[in-house]
Every structure is written in C-alpha cells, then in structure tokens.
Amino acid sequence: MTWHSFFSLSTMESRHLLAAYAVVLVIQIGYLWRIVSQWRHTKAPRN
Amino acid sequence: MEQRTPTLRSVAWLWFAIAVAVLVIGFRQAIFLAPTDAAQGDIFRVFYYHVPIAMLSLLFPYVNFIASLVYLFWRSRDPLKALTADAMALASAEVTIIYTTICLVTGSIWGRAAWGIWWAWDERITSVFLLWLLYVSYLMLRRFSSTGQTQTLAAVLSVFAAVDVPIVYMSIRWWRTQHPAPVFFGGPDSGMAPAMLPAFFWNLAGWAIWGIFILIFRFALERRRQLAEQDAALQAIEASLEIPR
Numbered sequence A: 001m002t003w004h005s006f007f008s009l010s011t012m013e014s015r016h017l018l019a020a021y022a023v024v025l026v027i028q029i030g031y032l033w034r035i036v037s038q039w040r041h042t043k044a045p046r047n
Numbered sequence B: 001m002e003q004r005t006p007t008l009r010s011v012a013w014l015w016f017a018i019a020v021a022v023l024v025i026g027f028r029q030a031i032f033l034a035p036t037d038a039a040q041g042d043i044f045r046v047f048y049y050h051v052p053i054a055m056l057s058l059l060f061p062y063v064n065f066i067a068s069l070v071y072l073f074w075r076s077r078d079p080l081k082a083l084t085a086d087a088m089a090l091a092s093a094e095v096t097i098i099y100t101t102i103c104l105v106t107g108s109i110w111g112r113a114a115w116g117i118w119w120a121w122d123e124r125i126t127s128v129f130l131l132w133l134l135y136v137s138y139l140m141l142r143r144f145s146s147t148g149q150t151q152t153l154a155a156v157l158s159v160f161a162a163v164d165v166p167i168v169y170m171s172i173r174w175w176r177t178q179h180p181a182p183v184f185f186g187g188p189d190s191g192m193a194p195a196m197l198p199a200f201f202w203n204l205a206g207w208a209i210w211g212i213f214i215l216i217f218r219f220a221l222e223r224r225r226q227l228a229e230q231d232a233a234l235q236a237i238e239a240s241l242e243i244p245r
Helices: A012-040 B004-033 B042-056 B060-074 B079-114 B123-144 B150-161 B164-174 B194-241
Strands: none
Touching (some): A012 B079, A012 B194, B004 B042, B004 B194, B042 B079, B042 B194, B060 B079, B060 B123, B060 B150, B060 B194, B079 B123, B079 B150, B123 B150
C-alpha cells in the first residue's frame, strides 16, 4: 500500500480504512489535549 | 520536591517520545509493509489498530479494579493513601473508556466494509458495549452523586464492572458469534500470518506505551487537583484561625 492508496477515497474499503485510523488518532490526541489543558488550569500545590 | 519535578518531567517527555516513535513504526508496518490480506484486502489493516487496542481495553479495567480495592482497604485506615488509590481508579476508568470507545468505533467501521452492517448484537460486541456503559456509569456516578460516599460507591461499582472483562474475553470462545474468532489463544485455527506479526506487535507495544503514558499523566493531574483542594482547605482553616487586631 502507498500514501496515495491510503488517502484514496475511491472505494468504500479505502474510505473506511482511512476513517478508522483517523478516529483512533483523533480520540487519543483529543484526550491527551484535554489532560494537558486541565493540567495548565490546575494550580500547582505548595511545596 | 524541587529536584524531583524536572526529573519526572524529563522521564515523561522521554516516555512520550518513545510512544510516538513506536507508533510511527507501527503505522509504517501496518500500512506500507504488512502484506495485503488475501481474503479481505486492505480493510484488514484496520485490525492492526483495532485488535491491540481491544486487547488493552481489557487490561485497564483491572488497574481500576485493583486501585478500587486498595481504596476500599485504606479509606478508613489511611485516607491520604486512599485518595491516591482513588486518583488511579479515576484515571484508569477514563483510559478504559477511551480504549473501549476506539475498539467499538473501529470495529463498527470495519464491520460496515466487511459485513455490510455497522453493528450486530452478538455476544462479543454486546459485552464490550456493556463494559463501555459500566465505565461511563462509573464516571457519571462520580460526577453527579451528591452523597459523601461517592468514592466508595464508585469503588464498589468498579468491582462489579470488572466482572464483565472475563465475559468479554471468553465470549468468542463460549459462543459462535458474528464477531471473528480469536486471533490469538483461540485453538489450532487461530493466529496470524508471520509476515503480519511485526505490524501487530509494533502497534500493540505502541498503544500500550501510549496508554501507560496517558494513564500516569491523568493520575498526576488528579493528584494535582487533590493537593490543590487540600491546599485551599488548609488556607481556609489558617484564615479562620487568624485573630483580628
């Protein structure tokens, strides 16, 4: 498989393969982003 | 404490970099190097993400289970230790939901292309959906319960939720399901072609390292919150004890 065929939207199989990989990355990166965002808004405890 | 923080931060960045590097190798293996499946074609490549993440989604509930038991043990003996265990229980419940959600969604996307349907109420898919619902209920309980026993109730719920994990694992062994038979440990007919194994194991390693990273990061966030709340409570007590001049 090549980059071209990975991003090809010509068949249902290729569309669904791209969608599956995109969903995984979006959910994982989105969750990490949420944690980072909340970390920045939480006050560090006193030493 | 001041020296520990930069060291922990360096370890966290290193762990994150390793996770990303292993996932990049896994992606390259899965998309460009693994052979095309003779029966399913390229849609089979969904499995290189779906199967490792599905396997890991059955491990994180046990972190939650053990942390909940530790919480129940310490809650009256040492409340500070119990709070630490509770932070781990919460973090692992969230990571379980993330991994289970991905498992359900990628399975559904694959199913539409391979079977022609998005969903089937078979034993495997239904039991995974039930696992997802149980951990969503766990988080809802923690968020909306107004009793003073929320953490205890959540810990007890998590013990019951863990019972679903072996049912999920055994469902495709006990019953004949729409879901494919086990890829590993499923008898003489199970297994994967040797040329496909590197893609599978790189992604299993990558998503495991990533999962541990987000689990510990989420745990650290919850501890930071707990300590900030304790600080605020202490400051309020100190302020109330100040004698007005």
